[in-house]
Amino acid sequence: MSGWPYTTTAWRNLRRAKLAASPLCHPCELRGRTVLAKAVDHIVAIAKGGPAFPPLDGLMSMCEPCHNAKTNAVDHPNASGFRRALAGYDVDGNPIGGDW
Template structure:
């Protein structure tokens, strides 16, 4: 049985970029430069990064896709959870220690 994809038709079009030699080289360079999950580190957790996230979603834009300044080392739980959730929703659901949302775009922060 074929696995169903959850990607949008737009995402399916640029999926091929992840198979290029340039991306594989950029990915390895990022993980060598920062082998720990950057989001976990900010919370005081030490966890190996296995995914290179694009800070600004590239949506097929090659310059954003390959730009090392747009790369962030992440663990799979952060990437597949909070990062993808924020991309889908348009805001992060991350909370400050006092329980308030940290993202100014969060609906709780609306006037």
């Protein structure tokens, strides 16, 4: 997390607001786990056309392992887009990842 927009006051305020509204890791919650989020992820990466300062529903609270997995599978410039971002299943047995 370096460089624009992450060094701006606007991002720090947006991040703080998202974590206050959704303090738990969203993918972990889907798995029935309670894990505090430390990262705020752009659901659509800036590099892939997403807004730098989206509304809160354009962001996802995540723990660091889930954030790293999603970034590597979906947002990374070399990501194929054909693999699931996160391994595992939600509490209903549905695969996690893909459509956020």
